[in-house]
Amino acid sequence: LVKAMIEAGKQMGFEESLAALLVKQTMLGSFHLINTADKTLDELVTAVASKGGTTEAALRQFTEGELAQTLIRGIIAAEQRAKELSKS
Template identity: 60%
Template sequence: MLLSVMAGIKIKKIQQLLNHQKVVRAMPNSPTVLGMGITGYTAANSVSFQELMQVERLLNCTGRSVYLEDENLLDSVTALSGSGPAYFYYIVDAMIKSGIEMGIDENLAKLFVKQTMLGAYHLINNSDKNLEQLIQDVASKGGTTEAALKIFEENHLKETLKTGILEAEKRSKELSR
């Protein structure tokens, strides 16, 4: 069995190029190096259920895995979670640089931002509230968070992020041609 983690390279193309039928295609993300990633994967029809379970056990050693029946969804997974860590790093970097600009020592800014991200992640995972409710819990009327969110909305930050992610998906699809 061959396991491919190449973005955008379809199973059929791998089978043809390597003259090998048992191909599994996967898209992990960088947190897999810590055992905290997620990998979307799919397989050629020639891969048996038992072989697929072996692949899943292997992938689960790096975090979680999700089997996708539709190979085309791997382009979306590539854009969303394969590239996803870079989006978070980008936001974290902007937050740290803001802290430094406000006069906070770089190491202290990093500590505040990283712990904030970690705590926010755990709140998302452990709360019954949806994201909008969690945002509203922090954004007091007329307060500091509301002022920042207003600027984000005026500058279409959410739309910009969504457009970027959709562009990543488009690029993954282009790679398959």
């Protein structure tokens, strides 16, 4: 995920080091918001995704590309592999 975000920044014209810094700051900010807010994740998303805005555009692409399902499948595959490895 982080690597893809950095690559997107590079494709937008940012130097790799600046793209990496922006992604790190985004991740830290997201963590801080999730960690300190007294809202659900859905409420936080609604709060930051303005109608017709940039976050909404990104979320639409993530949904259409089934990003959440892809991540879930990857995590479950890793868990299954961990179980297999623990048996050997």
